[in-house]
Amino acid sequence: MGNIFSFSLPCDPCINKISNWIDKKVGYIHNLEENLTALVTTMEELKAKRDDLSTRVTREEDRGLQRLAQIEVWLNRVATIEKEVDDLLDARDDELQRLFLCGLCSKSLRSSYRYGKQVFLTLKEVEKLHGREFEVTAEQAQTSEVQERQLQRTIVGQETMLDKAWKHLKEDGVGIMGMYGMGGVGKTTLLMQINNKFSEERCGFDFVIWVVVSRELHVENIQDEIARKVGLGGEEKSQKADLLYNFLKKKRFVLFLDDIWQKVDLTEIGVPFPTTQNKCKVVFTTRSQEVCSRMEVEDPMEVRCLDEKVALDLFQNKVGQRTLGSDPEIPHLARIVAKKCCGLPLALTVIGETMSCKRTVGEWRSAIDDLTSYAAKFVDMEDKILPLLKYSYDSLKGEHVKACLLYCALFPEDYKIDKEQLIDYWIGEGIIDGSKGIERAENKGYEIIGDLVRASLLIEEVEWVETEPVRMHDVVREMALWIASELGREKEAFIVHAGVGSTEIPKIKDWNTVRRMSLMKNKIRDLAGSPACLQLTTFLMQWGDLENISSEFFKSMPKLLVLDLSFNDNLTNLPDGVSDLVSLKYLNLSSTGIRHLH
Missing domain, CATH: 1.10.10.10 (Winged helix-like DNA-binding domain superfamily/Winged helix DNA-binding domain)
Structure with missing residues (x-):
């Protein structure tokens, strides 16, 4: 093999470079037949070496040893190059028929050049694989340690959910388990606890793998993280999925995927689909029930907010006994603040930690005012x-x-x-x-x-x-x-004083910034004045004590689309100014004292 078609000219180095470049390019065509012969021979030798190595590895695996990752990579590469060689040899006859003048010319120079170059490069790759020597092909199998996740110092209220999730995951028929719930409800904490239980009870799994996915799904990042956890080296992007699949299909693994926002295609990543046969498991958390369906989870587990008693326990734990005992009234105020969090662990934790240094009644009442308003x-x-x-x-x-x-x-x-x-x-x-x-x-x-x-x-x-x-x-x-x-920059855009017992309309600095207003379920009796609400589109004031509306009240609301005054029993008349609501699309006067419109 070699580029025997060459010539040299007694010229300057620039001409020599051009000469060498032409010599190399022409060599792809001129040496095609010779390179094809060498490719067939070298590939046969490589396959023989592959078969010998596979037999040797199988024998060692039968003795309880574990093949090295580099052996797996080499065998996969040989399988890939074998297919490439077969494809080249399938086209051999047609390409050789294009040549004439002892291979110096071709009926299709472009095609012959591309084919000849591919044969040459593939031959080099086959020679490289054939030249690789392995002194050691397997080693004593080692079970990787479970990497425990660092948990919060105190976890309250998840004992029952953890026990339920752990038992469900261990069931033979469960391959994929999904846990969903709103943000901050404790899904990641629960998943961490399940991960850590495998350090106590391995259950026969070779690998326990943790990957944080988050909003932007990057398949290659997930592949790299899994490969790192199982000890596989880096490969080209196009080969990562095959490498992972061929490695993991012979293992029992648990894969934790935290915080997924869309379907994660296990096949695209290279993760074998969990079945009752391979006894592998995939567990994930998400905020979306739809994601659970797309991941083919038949019975997703909802992670719910804590009940009131458990929520108070968590909150008090975060506040601390020193603060709770600093004034007799603070425990009562703490219950009010905890109730404002509605059992959401994130809110209970953050607000509890913030209040842990507040040791006066005034500070606690101020916090309640802020959380309420x-x-x-x-x-x-x-x-x-x-x-x-x-x-x-x-x-x-x-x-x-x-x-x-x-x-x-x-x-x-x-x-x-x-x-x-x-x-x-x-x-x-x-x-x-x-x-x-x-x-x-x-x-x-x-x-x-x-x-x-x-x-x-x-x-x-x-x-x-x-x-x-x-x-x-x-x-x-x-x-x-x-x-x-x-995000707080226009606090008067949405005026919501609903169900707070107000007896009068809230004071607004700039009525023209108000886009929607809700005063439902209050004790306001009169709507007076003529506010210039040029941007207002919705005004909700149902279920109240409304009796009177001034004739000018609706005069400056040209964009109002939705008006609900229903369930105000004492409201018997609408002002003439309601006719100025030229954009109105929805008007609800049900269960009022109004019997007709003028």
Whole structure:
């Protein structure tokens, strides 16, 4: 083998370089037949070496040894190059027929050049693989240690859930287990505890692998992390999946995938699908029920907020006995603050740690005021709690779905929202297009509610009614209000004083910035004045004590689309100014004293 077709000219170095370049390129064609012969011979020798090495490795594995990862890589590469050689040899006859003048010319120079170059490069690769020597092919099998995850110092309220999850995972019929729940509810903590249990009870698994996936799914990063955990070296991107698959298919493994936001294609990564035959397991956490379905989890496990007693225990643990004992009234105030967290471990932990140094009644009452009026004002709420929950909002598909979620924050805390009424509001506001028929728009509304429930942003209440109401977790509601106010920069964009017992309209600095207002379930009797609400699109004031509305009140609300005054028994008249609401699409006067409109 060699590039025997060459010539030299007594010229300067530049001419010599050109000469050598031409010599090399022409050599791909001129030496084609010789290189093909060498390729066949060397490949036969390589296959013989592969067979001998495979026999040797199998014999050592039968003795309980474990083949080296570099052997696995070499065997996989030989299998790949064998296919490439077969493809080249299939085209051999056609390519040789193109040559004439003893291989100096070709009927298709471009085709012959490409083919000749590929033969030459493949031959070099075969020679390189054939020249690799292995003194050691296997070693004593070692079970990798489980890398324990560092947990919080105190974990409260997950004992039952951990026991349930551990027993479920150990069942023979369970290959993939998914755990879902809202952000901050403790899914990662639970997954860490399951991981750590394998350090106590290995259950026959060769590898326990932990990978954090997060919002942006990067397949190659997951592959690299798994390869690192099982001791495989780096490979080209195109070969990583095959390398992992061929290694893992002979092992029993548990793969933990924390915080996934979309389907993770195990085949694309190179992870064998868990079955009852291979006895492997994949466990993941997500905020979305839909992701559980896409991952083919038949019975996903919901991680729920803590009940009130357990939540108080966690909160008090974070606050500490020294602070709780600093004033007789503080334990009572602590119960009020803990209740504001609605069992969400993230909020209980962050707020509890913040309050641990507050040892006066005034400080605790101030905290309660902040959490009640505008929770984003509370220390650490805007930095550590709301941004984490906002990831779920950011992951919603479509701005209209996001707008629908924010609209739900207009209702009072823990309010059971009637789905049909909510959808009517969305249609009235134009968030859902009603121009193609009400039934079609309503179906779209139910679809969006389902999306929000599956994203753990709304909670569906199970009741004996045709369509169960939904509600927002209080901390999710605070997140929605924070987002609606442009992350706190425009606090008057969403005015929500719902269900707080107000007797008068709140004082607003700039009515022109208000886009939506909810004063439902209050004790306001009179709507006086003529506020210039040029941007207002929704005004909700149902279920109250409203009696009188001034004639000028609606004069400056040109964009108002939704007006709900229902369930105000003492309201008997509407002012003439209601006729100025030229954009109004939805008006609800049911269960009022109004019997006719002028």
